[in-house]
Amino acid sequence: MEQKPIINFGAGPAKLPQSVLCQAQKELVNYGGLGISVLEMSHRSADFSKILSKTESLLRELLNIPDNYKVMFLQGGGSGQFSAVPLNLIGLKEDKCADYIVTGTWSEKAAKEAEKYGKVNVVHPKLDSYTKIPEPCTWNLNPAASYVYYCSNETVHGVEYNFVPETNGVVLVSDMSSNFLSRPVDVSKYGLIFAGAQKNVGCAGVTVVIVREDLIGHTLNECPVVFDYKVQASNNSLYNTPPVFSIYIMGLVLEWIHNNSGTAAMETLNKKKSSMIYDIISSSSGFYVCPVDEACRSRMNVPFRVGKKEGDEALEKKFLEGASQCGMIGLKGHRSVGGMRASLYNAVTVEDAEALATYMKDFLKEHQ
Ligand code: PLP
Numbered sequence: 020m021e022q023k024p025i026i027n028f029g030a031g032p033a034k035l036p037q038s039v040l041c042q043a044q045k046e047l048v049n050y051g052g053l054g055i056s057v058l059e060m061s062h063r064s065a066d067f068s069k070i071l072s073k074t075e076s077l078l079r080e081l082l083n084i085p086d087n088y089k090v091m092f093l094q095g096g097g098s099g100q101f102s103a104v105p106l107n108l109i110g111l112k113e114d115k116c117a118d119y120i121v122t123g124t125w126s127e128k129a130a131k132e133a134e135k136y137g138k139v140n141v142v143h144p145k146l147d148s149y150t151k152i153p154e155p156c157t158w159n160l161n162p163a164a165s166y167v168y169y170c171s172n173e174t175v176h177g178v179e180y181n182f183v184p185e186t187n188g189v190v191l192v193s194d195m196s197s198n199f200l201s202r203p204v205d206v207s208k209y210g211l212i213f214a215g216a217q218k219n220v221g222c223a224g225v226t227v228v229i230v231r232e233d234l235i236g237h238t239l240n241e242c243p244v245v246f247d248y249k250v251q252a253s254n255n256s257l258y259n260t261p262p263v264f265s266i267y268i269m270g271l272v273l274e275w276i277h278n279n280s281g282t283a284a285m286e287t288l289n290k291k292k293s294s295m296i297y298d299i300i301s302s303s304s305g306f307y308v309c310p311v312d313e314a315c316r317s318r319m320n321v322p323f324r325v326g327k328k329e330g331d332e333a334l335e336k337k338f339l340e341g342a343s344q345c346g347m348i349g350l351k352g353h354r355s356v357g358g359m360r361a362s363l364y365n366a367v368t369v370e371d372a373e374a375l376a377t378y379m380k381d382f383l384k385e386h387q
Contacts, residue, residue: 026371029349030174030320031197031218034366039271057267062260070263071256074270081273081281084206084229089252091228092266097125097196097215099246100226101132104168104192104211106242108234109137111165111190118142118164120184122315123149123173124355125194130168136239140164149176151312155184166190166210172198172319174218175353177309177360179317183208190234198319199227200276201365202286210234216265218319219364221272224265276365285365292363292372293318299379306387307379324358326386335359338382345378 027034050057053066060067075090084090093099109115116138119130133139140161143153160167167186172179174197183205184191190210199214206212211230217223228248235248244250250258276285297316300307300323308324309316324330325338335358342350352358363372 023346025346025348026367026374027349028347028361028363028367028371028375030353030360030362031215031364032223033218033349033362033364034371035222035268036272036275036366039268039275039366042271043268058264060263062257062263067263070267070270071261074266074273077270077273077277078227081200081276082204082206082229087232088206088229089232089235089248091230091248091251092256092261092269093226093228093246093251094224094262095246096223096226097194097213098128098132100194100213100228101129102135103228103242103246103248104129104166104213105133105136105239106246107230107238107248108190108192108211109133109165110237110239111234112163114138114163114165116140116161116164118161118167118186118189120153120158120167120169122146122152122178123170123176124353125173125175125196126168126170129170129194133168136241137165142167148310149173149178150310152178152180152315155182158184160186160189162187162189164189166192168192168194170194170196172196172201172317174320174362175322175356175360177311177317177320177322178315179319181315190231196226197364198317200273200282200285201289201319203282216269216272218362219272219366221269222265224262225269227269272366288369289318289363289365292367292369293321295372295376296321296323296361296363296379299376299383303383304387306383319362319364321361321363322352322356322358323361325382330358334386337386341382342375342378345374347375347378350375 118140121127121141142158171193192211196215197218199219213228216225238247300309308328326334352360
């Protein structure tokens with residue numbers, strides 16, 4: 020029986036470009052005529068070295084990364100960086116303190132982890148719901164902080180920054196795991212950016228860290244060696260065995276972004292796809308409800324309830340069943356918030372978003 024086409028709206032690991040999967044499949048058993056798979060390749064071989072340097076130079080080109088930044092490909096996921104960031108950077112200044120802007124699950128977890136290594140100041144009163152970004156003029160930033168940390172896109176709650184926080188010269192750190200390369204970014208405004216690959220740039224297993232050189236070398240003694248940026252940067256991410264296959268897949272995805280005109284083109288498509296879904300939500304007279312403030316609605320993860328503000332459980336179940344029958348999967352919201360979540364990463368096409376929009380319109384007509 021022929022497999023019906025599936026559209027994956029999952030939050031991550033998420034949809035990859037079809038052409039990337041096909042190329043990986045073609046090369047799986049015999050990469051580049053070498054007679055072995057990348058899965059079997061020594062990380063110290065000349066062939067892997069080419070993959071690694073191609074991946075890094077594509078990333079440098081796509082993000083226009085200045086020369087005084089190091090790029091590392093590490094393991095441990097985004098959560099690993101919740102520890103690695105304070106372990107490497109909180110000692111930048113004597114007070115060993117850091118400012119955190121907490122706008123959702125992921126920045127909350129990062130702040131909690133950082134508390135193990137220094138003083139953490141959440142710069143605004145705790146939010147009672149993660150549906151907005153507190154006004155920057157209300158942030159109580161500490162000039163003695165080693166860094167200011169924020170998550171540019173909260174994957175669970177669908178809260179995304181459309182601006183770069185102003186820190187009055189304090190080093191800025193961002194978790195860009197779920198909107199990395201979905202839009203252009205001025206890397207020079209940041210001390211450090213990190214992103215797990217499994218949403219916009221590949222498969223699970225590798226986390227990109229981009230860090231300004233002068234911030235390296237202030238690591239706390241208790242930092243595990245594999246998380247020490249000085250060690251990893253000076254070994255070109257090869258201090259220990261890196262996730263070779265995940266890096267190879269990332270290289271293919273970066274090539275795909277490059278061949279599709281780069282991050283500005285991704286941004287145009289991402290705006291278009293997310294507007295299609297938000298427009299239906301806004302014009303549904305309260306049948307679909309997105310709890311997030313309009314100013315910070317994510318282009319990557321669109322959370323919404325069906326039927327009423329707090330969600331009509333029976334209708335939401337029906338919505339998911341109907342979507343699944345149309346081949347649309349991964350639409351269930353995160354277990355901590357419920358409802359729906361449509362993830363519209365780079366690899367999700369305009370046609371995919373159109374299919375969801377059509378389904379949402381039909382469902383509305385049938386059940387309003
Ligand atoms: N940061 C963000 C924004 C995420 O969405 C996630 C996971 O979904 C993480 C960090 C944690 O990543 P990992 O599961 O790779 O540790």
